[in-house]
Amino acid sequence: MTTTTPVRRPRRDAIENRAGILLAATEAIARDPRASVDEIARTAGLSRRALYGHFPDRDALVRDVIATGAQRFNAVVLRIDDDDPRVALARLASLLWQEAAHVQVVATLALDETHVHDTAVALAPLREAVGAIVRRGQEQAVLRTDMPAATLARLIEEAARSAITRIDASSPEARAIAVKAALSIAGLSWQASVDLLSAHPGILEED
Structure with missing residues (x-):
């Protein structure tokens, strides 16, 4: 037996x-x-x-930190289903603000040659989501079209990361500023960004 x-x-x-x-x-x-x-x-x-x-060892711990970030990015991406690319981009930036620590650490580790592959995998769903939103926005002529979609998507990613890592999170306007930074790079004027957020107040209130 x-x-x-x-x-x-x-x-x-x-x-x-x-x-x-x-x-x-x-x-x-x-x-x-x-x-x-x-x-x-x-x-x-x-x-x-x-x-x-x-x-x-430390490397095993770092790999788990990156994997945790990847799971959270995937969860954020799955929540974005807006038809309007501008609203989708604003919502994505807003939800990423809630994951500020994970965004910052994975983006920082992306510069570490030891973990290039792991961070690329972690950021893949996020980068794919931004790229898809940008392509849709350019096709609908609601986002800037003066550069390739891939370039614009990367600039938006960098703007969002910079805002997340540099803005004082204790400021009541911090989340809105981070969202406006992404929208500005995408081609919206400051007034258009304000109007969009006023028309969709839930964007800045989601958890």
Whole structure:
């Protein structure tokens, strides 16, 4: 008779500790892409030894941080279904503001040669979504057409990332400014951006 060894599920506190480490790593690396294991452990309120109980090394931890970002980007992209490309772009920028820490850390790690492939995979759904919105907007002549869609999409991505990383998040206008920055690069005037957000107030209120 063949017996099978039951699969042990991770303890709840182990799962919570792992999630806490990932959150701490996201915060630490967003501040400093070279943040050490010691700094991440301190941010998580754990010892270095406890951290290594969950991750064998820093690279494994960073890969999980990137994977977490990818999951969150995918979730954001799946929520964008607006017919108007301008509204779709504004909503995407607004929802990404809610994921500011993950956007910042993945974009920062994209400059690290060690994790180029991982970050490219993480950013792929987001970049595909922006590209599709831009192409649709150019076809409908509601977004600027003086440059290729791929170039415009990358400029919008950079504008949004810059806004997310540089604007004081405590400002009540921060989210609106980040959205307007993306719309401005896409070709909308400041007045057109204000009018669009006034016509769709829910864009700045979604969680």
